[in-house]
Amino acid sequence: MKYRLPSFAFLFASFVFNFLTLNCLAQEKKYTISGVITDAKNGETLIGASVQVIESGRGSVTNTYGFYSLTLPEGKYSLKVELNRDLRKSLALSSRSVDVAEVVISAEATKNIESTEVSNISLSMEKIKALPAFMGEVDLIKTIQLLPGVMSAGEGNSGLYVRGGGPDQNLILVDDATVYNAAHLFGFFSIFNADAVKNVELIKGGMPAQYGGRLASVLDISLKEGNSKELQVDGGIGLIASRLTIQGPIKKDKISFIVSARRTYIDVLAKPFIPKTSNAAGSGYYFYDMNGKINWRISEKDQVYLSGYYGKDIFTFIDKDSFINFKVPWGNGTASARWNHLFSEKLFASTSLSFSDYNFQFQSQFDEFSATFYSGVRDYAAKVTFSYFPSVLHSIKFGANFTRHRFTPNIANAQAGATEFSIGADDRIFGNESGIFISDDFDVTDNLRINAGLRLSNYSQVGPFTRYDKDEFGKAAGERKYGKNEHVITYNGLEPRFSFRYKTGVTHAIKGAYTRNLQYIQLASISPLSLPTDIWIPSSQLLKPQLGNQFNIGYFRNLASNKYETSVEVYYKTMGNLIEYVEGAQPDDNLGDNVDNNITTGKGNSYGLELFVKKMTGKFNGWIGYTLSKTTRTFPAINGGEPFAAKYDRRHDLSIALTYDKSPTWSFGAVFVYATGSRITLPVQRYYSFEAANFVDIYGPRNSFKMAPYHRIDVSATLRRPTVKMVKDPVTGEMVERKKKVTSSWNFSIYNLYNRKNPYFLYNDLTGDLSKGDSKVVLKQVSLFPILPSVTWNFSF
């Protein structure tokens, strides 16, 4: 047994092969090696590590649970384990019964050349945390927006716009549970607490068959399982928020837990400055969120965890002058339970049950009129995925999923005095979404590897439901009532998925993909800004499922001994049955009506070129991403049927993210973004209305105007306090190094370094006095954030 350890091995962390065992299948004379790769320091499983047979160049990649399996003919092999992350830290192996293998661990990342994954980016939280953070809060979504093909949507928008898709076309999964609203505070922060997240994977093309239900991308977020070795407390105190994470073993190496929580305190800080006599006294805003997870490694074959998230934003507005009170709470909750089971060395199964709830409420009171208005979506879901590794040539996945949706498109209770208004009190929508899938990732020749998959998906709406029929003029034309579980409408479809990798050399490859996706639920947004008032609605009798087709091809090449990963990709995408509100629709149009009666459908397309250069090793690392793209929409009932640019159509989008580890004490980060301005609709004419004694606007073509380009630089510096101190040994009297119990670091960030006034929105301001026959309109641009320094103190013990 011999190990070739990389020369940069040091002290602290170590990676372990867990239960690396051999299994004999006598008649075929083949052997299977399988196992889970974990971080020896805290027991967390490592996702996306590649296990490669050096002799053949073939191998396996650890899945979301750190599991891999390799089946090989009898023989002598060298295995190479590659972790697609920085390995400055020490590596050590402990293992048993691997006498057939020579194991090499290296930090060289060739996964991007070897795998069939195309348009797929994985980020570790370490990388994300090294970058400057807005107001000191590390934000995963904002980092994702720095990747090519993902538009930086600007301030006040935490939506992801991937390759011309809308923010509802991304499947956001947190430990298998779907998240419907990933943003706090009108999009200024995302809901993911960086301390609780282990790994983030973004799939923007070549979506594998096990994922479905969205057109544009999958954002798969894995939360930490909790340190199974020792108790660990991490936290941070920032200018606007603080957070705390506690994790540790309940039973060492067997059961671990992690809980983390975060709260903003803008409201608490602002309170002393709002006098009690002020009209707005009592107004305020805050959000909090909590994550919790218990992970139990029952045996080498079984692992179970329970994971939960709960977060809420609460905004209160009080105006004593007008006797108007509002309270606007909104938030998400998710819960999931997962069981991983190893049937054999070759067959791995993961079964999960999950729950997801998103709701938005608006409570208002004005004199004797009161109204509560709420909308949301609630899911109960089950999913089973089998991974089968019959030989080193094949990696087969198959499985099924089912989701029970309950949509609350818009429900209001209103009262005027003693009279209750009947405004659609039971207009909830129930739907069942399901899918079965199979895919095989296999080597055709030494150079050609193919991932072929097929997904069959289905959506059925069931009662209770009331369909309010409309005639061709939009007037009520009767009702159709459906009883509980009565069938309303069903859609289904086949979604072929195909991707390939053709190696043109050891460090370069051509990869391509074709995927077809169906999407049965969608976000109807009435405002051009992304606000929590947006409503999730499913496919219905009037709305066919959204259909997406995407072709993409790229050239991937690693340079300088795999220090640099580079890629050039092009894509073309068509989207059908997209939705928009009809022109002039109001939020309360949905009340007492089916939302889809106010929706109109159309199609869209997007094409683009993406360049990416990434350096993930060494002291100096980061990436540069550039996207050239065009996205259009065509709706017969909007803009006179003429094609118009999607609001997030960005011709140019450039992101540069860099980090530099100067010393064990100091590290630095910088981010630069540049994007073509967002598109908006502006009035082109106006007319004088005698009735209003004012002007009425006439708008030009939809999204025909571009705002000023968006660009800014953020910088950060992190100062780590020494982790050791010198103490006098009480026995020998000598000064010795002792590890400090508490380690801490200071993070200093400057957001928008050169104080760029980026446009958030534009509005027209009337000046002068019309009654004196002299007035003019000027266009004003509102920007949100000037240069914003922040400081956060992070600690760990």
Added chain:
Amino acid sequence: MMHTKLALIAGMAFLFSSCEKEIEVELPYAEPQIVVEGKLEEGDFPQVIFTRSIAYYTNINEETLASMFVNNASASIRVGNDTIPLLKICLADIPDSLLDEVSQQLNLPPGFDKFCIYTSLDSRLKGISGKSYELIADVEGKKLTSLTTIPQAVPLDSLWFKGDNGGDTLGYIYAQLSDPAAPGNAYRWFAQRINRYLSGENAGEEKDLDFIAPFNSAFNDEFFNGKTFPISYNRGSRPGSEKRDDTDFERGYFRKGDTVVVKFTAIDDAVYQYYRSFYNSIGSSGSPFSTPANVKTNVKGGLGIWAGYGVSLDTLIIR
């Protein structure tokens, strides 16, 4: 629920000290359009005004104002088998003694002397409930048509005043409405204080010279079809009014001692849709939180509204 946007706007303003600056844009040329603002009330004669739209960032002065007014239209109204031409009455034709009152009635800024109104005193054009009236106009070669119906008026059951904020001096007018059983009713509320100011600079003047529709004065029976329920309205102000009670704390309130005539009108759906989008456009003009939408119209070949009103009047003396 209409307050959602307001709350969010207030929220943004509350949370962030945003910064703003003036910018300039070049807008594409757009052909001017003809806009109609016309009404026909039950028991009254038609009034129609035509205007032209102008480029958005045109500065407004006497000259540009004059260029907006249309005084060369030929217009008529068809009712049944009769087509009756409308007469043009221009401000320039009105004796100076009347001009001031007319300007006030029509909310006219100074420099409006190029403006004309189209009307008729033909008895066949006196509005009758249940009849349909088609406006036909030709403006500089552009053909405009619009059809409206005067719906059956729905009288209010009762009117009362309720003081606001616990007091009994300033408050709002409440009314009980019994909506007819059939769906599809739409209404518009107007009110006029016919008593006089007792003190102040306007002492002796009638408080309102005409009926005033408050903001969001149009609604329909979508949520309360066939029900009997209370509605309430604040006091509307004449746009641009600089009177004391339209600018200080009394703005929006009726006052103890006022005699108020409520004109509660029935309108058809196209008129309701117009006013709904009209108030929305005015209320959200420039707001980034609403999807820009043009005001709806029932005018073919142009913009604006041709509205028929079924009228029911009621008087409340606030004691």
